[in-house]
Amino acid sequence: MGRYFRRKLLIYGLTFFIAVSINFAVPRLMPGDPVARMLTRNSVSNLESSEAMRGYFNDIFGLDVPLWKQYLNYWVALFQGDLGVSVFAFPAPVSSVVADALPYTLALLLPSILLSWIVGNAMGAMAARNKFLDNGALPIGYVLTAVPYMWLAILLAWVGGIILGWFPVAGGYSFALTPAFTWTFIVDLVHHWVLPFLSLFLVALGGWAIGMRNLVIYELESDYANYLQALGAPNRLVRRYAFRNAVLPQVTGLALQLGVVVGGALVTEVVFAYPGLGSLLLNAVSNQDFFLLQGILLFIVIGVLVFNFLADIVYVLIDPRTRLGLEGGQS
Amino acid sequence: MSAEVVLQTEVVGRRNEHLYFALRNPKVAIGLGIVLALLVLGLVGPFFLSDSPNEYVGPKSEAPSGEYWLGTTYFGQDVFTQFVHGLRSSYLVGALGGGISFVIGLAIGFAAGYRGGMVDEILNMITNVVLVLPALAVLIVISSYLEVRGVVTQAVIIGIFSWPWVARAVRAQTFTLRNRDYVDLARLTGKRAPQIIMREIMPNMASYLLMSVILLFGGAILFAAMLDFIGLGPTNAVSLGTMMQQSMAWSSLHLGMWWWFVPPGLAITLIVGALYITNVGLDEVFNPKLREM
Amino acid sequence: MLELKQVWKSYRVGALGSKRLVAVRDVSIDIAPGEVLSVVGESGSGKTTVGKMVLQLTSVTRGSILLDGVDVTAKGHYERKVYYRKVQGVFQDPFSSYNPIFKADRVFDTVRESYFPQLKRAEWTAKVDDVLQSVRLDPGSVLGKYPHQLSGGQLQRMLIARALLLDIQVLVADEIISMLDASTRIDVLNLLGELRERGLGVLFITHDLSLANYISERVVIMRHGAVVEMGATGKVFTDPQHPYSRNLIASVPQLHRKWSDDPQTPEELEPDGDREVDPSPLTEVSENHWVAAHP
Amino acid sequence: AGCSDDNASEDPSDLSMNEFPRNQTLYSTGTAWGPPADWNTINPGESTGLNGLGYETLFLFDPQTTELTPWLAESGEWTEELVYTLKLRPGIKWSDGEDLTADDVKYTAELGQIEAVPYHNIWDWLSAVEVVDDLTVAFTFTEARHQEWNNFLWAEQIVPEHVLSKLSEEEILTGANENPVVSGPYEIHSYDQDRLAWVKRDDWWATEALGLEVAPTFIVDIVNTSNEVTLNLMAQGELDISNNFLPGIQDLIASNPDLSTYYDEAPYMLSANTAMLIPNTTIEPLDDPEFRRAMAFAIDSGKIVDSVYSGIVAAANPTGLLPIWDKYLDQTVIGEVGFSFSTSEAASILAAAGYEDADGDGFVETKNGDPIAFKLNVPTGWTDWEEAARSMATDLRAAGINVTEEFLDAGAVDDARTTGDFQLMLNNWSGTSHTPWTHYRYLFQLPVIDTQSTANFSRWTNEAAWTLTEELAATPAEDPRYQEILSELQRHALVDMPAIPIWYNGAWSQVNNSVWTNWPSDSGGGPQVFPSMWNSLWNMGAIYMLTELKLAE
Amino acid sequence: MTLEVEDLQVHYRTMKGDVRALDGVSFSLADGEIVGLAGESGCGKTTLGKSLIRLDGRMQHVGGKAVLDGAELPIGDDRAMNTHRWKEVSIIPQYSMSALNPTRKIGKMIAELLRSRGKSYREIKGELVHRLELVGLSEKVLDNYPIELSGGMKQRVVMVLSTLLDPSLLIADEVTSALDVTNQKAVAETLVRFRDMGFVKSMIVVTHDLSLVYQIADTIMIMYAGRIVEKAPAETIIKAPKHPYTKALIGALPEVGLEHGDERLQSIPGKPPQLLNPPTGCRFRDRCPLASDECAEEPPVVAVDAGHEVSCWKAED
């Protein structure tokens, strides 16, 4: 087990290192100049001033030292939790801009990932044992997985927000409110959360259901299931075992799927103007805010890694095979 | 001569067994039908319609009618023409992006699975690294640095980031196949590794590879649509994603111009959904266990 | 003709090849022309590994393999190709020896591609027909068919025919009949006997003692990667010296004797110890009969 | 959502407040493109109302009369040839209770001595600022640039010396200036990623001095979201005013009686700036004024107005001068050298200038016979501009000039414009101001250097025109010479065509009357001021919008 | 009489038609008897074994019946069959290595299984432990996951588990095929011991290895192409086979301890017939050296001796 985790940690460490390095390299290799961007934004009309201002910004953004030093500084700053200064929300530090948006994204992502996983698996397992459900629910599942996140979001906004008018279609909470720990505010928060959540939840749901169905079918065909049935075990028991075992790959799948769901959350947030990382990312892109872009990407990468790691731990806890240090793929 | 004929038909019988099941499988038939119908529309349509989907041809914001089958945009562009051109680029992205990731995944998967050992360890590590990178976020970052984005560049960057799971799967399959006796036999015939991979291992994963291609194809289309939607799509072309983006930008939701945003999303859903369904159908064809259900 | 000199093989296993598994330890055997040498032993004793090393499908960790006195290990692609003209193999599972999606006679075509590219079609066909006849197959009934349309026996014979296309000197036969039905296996076995008469050396790997007894002059018994007993078949099987050999032979189900007739308790054996050290040396107990030292 | 908490503590009376009463609150959007993050006056971020609601200027500029009206200042005049004396109103208090005095004015002007401060260039011709008494300041110049000085008077906000002087230079330039101490009618209430709330101050000087009172107690400005969202909020009356371009608004106005714009028919909006096609005149044949003239004739701006904008903008006058400067237009000049859309005319100008389509591909070649193929760049994602660029490229191709639209990343467009690495692009940086001088500076500024960051993007050199522009800067509007210069400049612009005016971007503004009424309007007796929250427009009178608003019954 | 099978017909449904894997199989099995079932691959051995306990999705009970201890087994009815499984009929599957749920501890799995069959784990545990010890396993294996056990240990656990409720009939399908000779012997002897100790009344041992089945079976049945062609006490089958097929099978077996010298054994030419459309008459006809015209007719089952039945026209010779 120790080896298993060491190996995983090595991979995560490496991923982190690479992601951070890419993160560092990309804006510096690509065309475009954040300082010029800053200057343009403030439309400083006389040349002299803008040159003088450039000096200040170069200093603030740390662009006035050689590249290798920038790279080292970048790492040092990173470990101090300093992700630089945002251009778009200047002079707010990237970390605080991201930290402000993060709760919204988490509030969307965590419930939609977990709930869709739980509900999807339950549905898939049911479909696997029921021909009627299999024929009825699964086509819906296929369709749902194939829907582009934003399109579902658009349709939900259109139907639930505009035609029916049941839900607000923008923002994290009403513009009439300021955050406070009151019922009004919480209800309002949830009210704004429903549609974006639904659009993420529904798309993910189908995938899990289909995956689970196939896995359960395979499990039901497996040797141990056959043996149990030959010994007269009731279907209930066999299915319970099949379900339990089929859940294992789904746990790994959950981790792997994460990147995609995060992507979905990004576009969904854009549709609903939800003040999470997605909207922020879009703003960073359209404002050429390299530093913010880097920061967001870093947060996402770290989030995905952490989640993957959690999934690994869960996997080890529920699958005795990994716990015993026996990995697949070794002869 | 007659023996020849008998053999021929037997051969054909074997070859066609999967085809036989494939065509009899309703999922495959429906799925492929939809995909091909839309493909034909995308390929042939532009020859009958205007070359420039962005031209203002009609009255503004018209609902679908006999003349403008899917209505017109806020500017009076024909939505159907745009739709058809969009289909084209979606298929292009799917084919190219899917193709690129397929090739990369294949190469890495084969190299890792066939060579094993250190090569495998390293490639596997790389695969795992790319696998946990949140692809869309990375794509957004990279796309945003490109000055001019075309369908092709988009497909390329999508391709570069969506191969890991194929590589993984191919690697696993290769692991089992490389120990097959016929692979050893090919080596005993003095064949080199690339030849063995191409001629012995790959054909045996054909069904599997076919399914991977299908999934990659659909995945690339979805990815591209997402990028397009947040404004990182091709800068000078119409795609289904940019149509959605445009319709949003021009308030079609609020103006009730459903004909502008429903068709592109629906088409993507149809294409990708049909691909998935085809895939499930093919799975049933190749795995008799599932056929039972 | 073919000689293995103190051959060792260890596999790297575990993450990043962190562990070693010694599969073959200090094995020295030789095969003369016109001789069938059987290698028997329990599962995992390293029989297949020996065969694979002879076929150069896996590298030799230590020691050498000589063909006609020339070391053949660790050579380049070209030398290897030449080597394969003289040494060929047939494997356990006839069905997995054929790529299921191609016609069975493709195994011949690949040989032509590699070794006889310049041969004319007609000449080649004649040659193939020839070898097929020699393994007693009717060319008409096997050519142009898919593996699943042929029986296991036919397939194995075709593989032998394939080897014969290359005027080979040594054939490595790894469990070539264990997957065949009782009714057909004897055919293939008899075919090996015929090859021997043609002057071929055969390395016959099996876990079935009765087959070894039937076909070979000499037998090697392996355990834990090392040779424990070796010698003329008659001597080894009628007078096994090593306790492991005795256990093995006592466990073989036979038609002329039931286990219950003379219940024997198996002898205690020393467990699998450190595989890195040299195994117990062989001593010659009688002419052409060697046994490893044992307590 | 935590940022608001730190701020709320500032004002105890508002601590318990977490819901803005609808009938005391004005909801606005369309101005801020990013989260409110700083209140720095030198490098302002995305904080709506910083200059106008919070900080204020000495004068307001009235676009109707194109004259300055005193605001923080009570009066100001050129007391000598090179001396300008300014008197402040008495009794103005900063939000921390300190008095706003002549020291603050002096401090503000002297801030400009720091090179990085945008109005640093006034010190090229300003030599000293002197505090005469608490409320009087005297400015001494080396050169009396009336127009440029006026620009300072109404555009630059006065900042509190007693706060800023304690800060380092770097902090003044790039710091966040949290908890700004202001003189205007509102101060910061709270803010979050996507909104900024202002709360009314009790002791705004203008209430007593001018009898003005801003109507809303709270102003909640929402950071721009998608058009969809904005439209939806507008239609439902959750937003009172939106100052961003909202396609389809004219349809909504027709169907929703609560919604209105400044004009109740096309062009619906006041004009705010001129969108122009910028040719890079360092490239052949764009260096040829005749060629550029042909392009001007080839483009159908009416089509853009109708199709892309559905009539919510107006086609530009050939001179490019905004409607507020209509009175300076010289119709004779326009009659002689103006242009109007005519594909055939464009073709004949091309032919006359020697550009022919020799290879028969439908497009003219250069005089050397080299093929011409230009790219027209606009930022990708600027959907209206993308559409406009498409339309223009189509028109130009129809006239035989091979132009294709190309959408680049916004940053790339900025780079290209600054460095001159482009062929054709769209730009609209000549906006509403107190004098056409800003427009001509935009067109003709010299010298042309490697990086052109704010003006003369076409890199056209016309010494005469630039000399005239500089003269205009120093000429008072009352001087008859003023119109003469303008007529000449109009001729230069039309003959040289350094930039081709296409349309006037609107001072986008759409309002909902269900909570607040009496919005600025051309008709119905509403106040005739910019109905806008744009930072640069408060001191062009938009502040009166707030004082005129009334609650709907 | 423990088991009486009469004219059992079981088909596999396939796209191309029914595969008649069991085409009229009749035999009986006495208390305490071990029957060995041998034959070439594809002759229907596994199908017969499965038919008596659980038909899988494609198998169809077409005709015939099986009576166990006087009560008919509802072969075709999966639900009704459930009450008989394990308690009356049990199986040791070929795939013992993978027959245990990989994610449950063995003890827990057995407990759940017992509970689901209405038995108390606590009551049975003593016996379970006893039997495990009998096959050389300690009680501790109950706390292990299957993966922690070696292949041989898993096989023994399955053997104990399958016979835990003392079934009347045990079907052991190729339980030794994957093992090497020493383990093979141990497992085979354990089966006999189980019978001797009364854990199971009678047993059908399915294998393709005649010499192995000879070691442990009382009676041997030889199957060919979906039918039983010969059934006789073990000694008789080996020493005095009547059916030409049986003779050929035995004739093709090489042996240890015999000097084969230069004398060559003979194989059976040809292949068994397709069961999709089996030929009429004697199915061995095409490969039979003795075949004559009468073989075109279905051969009768002849009892040549006590407990020795042959289905061949030439049996009398």
Ligand SMILES: Nc1ncnc2c1ncn2[C@@H]1O[C@H](COP(=O)(O)OP(=O)(O)OP(=O)(O)O)[C@@H](O)[C@H]1O
């Ligand atoms: N490619 C490999 N990598 C690692 N270990 C291997 C590899 N091949 C074989 N081994 C190990 O080497 C040992 C010897 O294996 P080998 O296949 O030679 O045995 P064998 O005698 O042929 O057994 P069997 O009778 O089961 O075929 C075994 O413990 C096996 O697990």
Ligand SMILES: Nc1ncnc2c1ncn2[C@@H]1O[C@H](COP(=O)(O)OP(=O)(O)OP(=O)(O)O)[C@@H](O)[C@H]1O
């Ligand atoms: N799932 C199936 N579908 C169709 N036909 C089947 C199926 N399973 C077995 N058969 C056919 O039924 C016949 C009997 O098969 P069975 O598995 O009982 O043979 P067997 O005697 O156990 O063979 P083996 O020794 O190879 O295990 C064979 O002809 C086989 O092809």
Ligand SMILES: [Mg+2]
């Ligand atoms: Mg082996």
Ligand SMILES: [Mg+2]
């Ligand atoms: Mg079987």
Ligand code: NI
């Ligand atoms: Ni906050």
